[in-house]
Amino acid sequence: MGRERLALIDDDEAFCVALGRALERNGFEVGCAHTPQDALRLVKKLAPTYAVVDLRLGEFSGLPVVEKLCRHDPQMRIVVLTGYASIATAVEAIKLGAIQYLTKPTDPDDLIAAFAQREGDSAVMPAITPLPPRRLEWEYIQRVLHEHDYNISATARALGMHRRTLQRKLQKFPVRE
Template sequence: MHEIMDDMITPHPTLLLVDDDELYCRILGNALSKRGFSVLTAHNVQQALEVVGEVPPKYAVIDLNMPGDSGLVLIEKIHKLDPESHIVVLTGYASVATAVEAIKLGATHYLAKPADADEVLKALGKSEGDTGIEVKQQPMSPKRLEWEHIQKVLTENGGNISETARQLGLHRRTLQRKLQKRPVNE
């Protein structure tokens, strides 16, 4: 958090906000602008790459599940351009597998949607894990375990639904239906 406050002294650090939900993107973008960021917005990975060009943003807030390429692709590209960029991943489909993959690719924090500007600001200030975070003692439900396993296999296959369905022994359409459902929070 201290680093963000230091950046706020300099005129408007750049923040890239990428989310396919245009209304959410506009609202969050406005709130972050009011907090002193120069916000660049995009609604998919291709638009984000065009907006960024060869100059990576100091901060990025990236949705994982968008039409076209996954936000994981963008995380990797931004991190390669500037390993010091602070990247927060937002997703409506919080999954252990995708969180781990996002962190491996260079994200500094992971938030489930809907996250407000204060939560995003706090997450942007983190550069390492939090040992004080509460550990849940209750095991996951079978439905949640299934969701996590599907996400893990999908991530291992680079988002390829056909290959994931084959490996899981599911029909492709069945897998697509399962992916469209929100994960169980149990």
């Protein structure tokens, strides 16, 4: 029996090499792509059963990649991996066909467990404390950004803030919960 094929789509080449090697040690045949265009070519060539898609692929969003991969193969099990997690992007990733949404850093065991999970977990408990105001602001900006197709100028106008102010806020990592 052949090894399971996995497409690893992330703009960070060093991260792809490291994670790819770890996944290969766990029995996967791994192909890497670093742009949305390369991702589609890789998937057509490799015909993977699994895919790991970074939410940010350079200047592009990984969400359209998730959507195209699902259209290409509705049975493909896709995990979105990101260092810029937000509720809005998590919801959209799942709606577009991803089976799981994980934050960086993660390890190969977490990815493999995510691929194996077939159902939701009703035992997951809601947070005890509400999100801090700075995190709520981050979430709101992410939602408005998504509503405006990630157009910075349109989002800044909708939020009533200067474009540069919005860019500064987006360059910061999200506030931890």
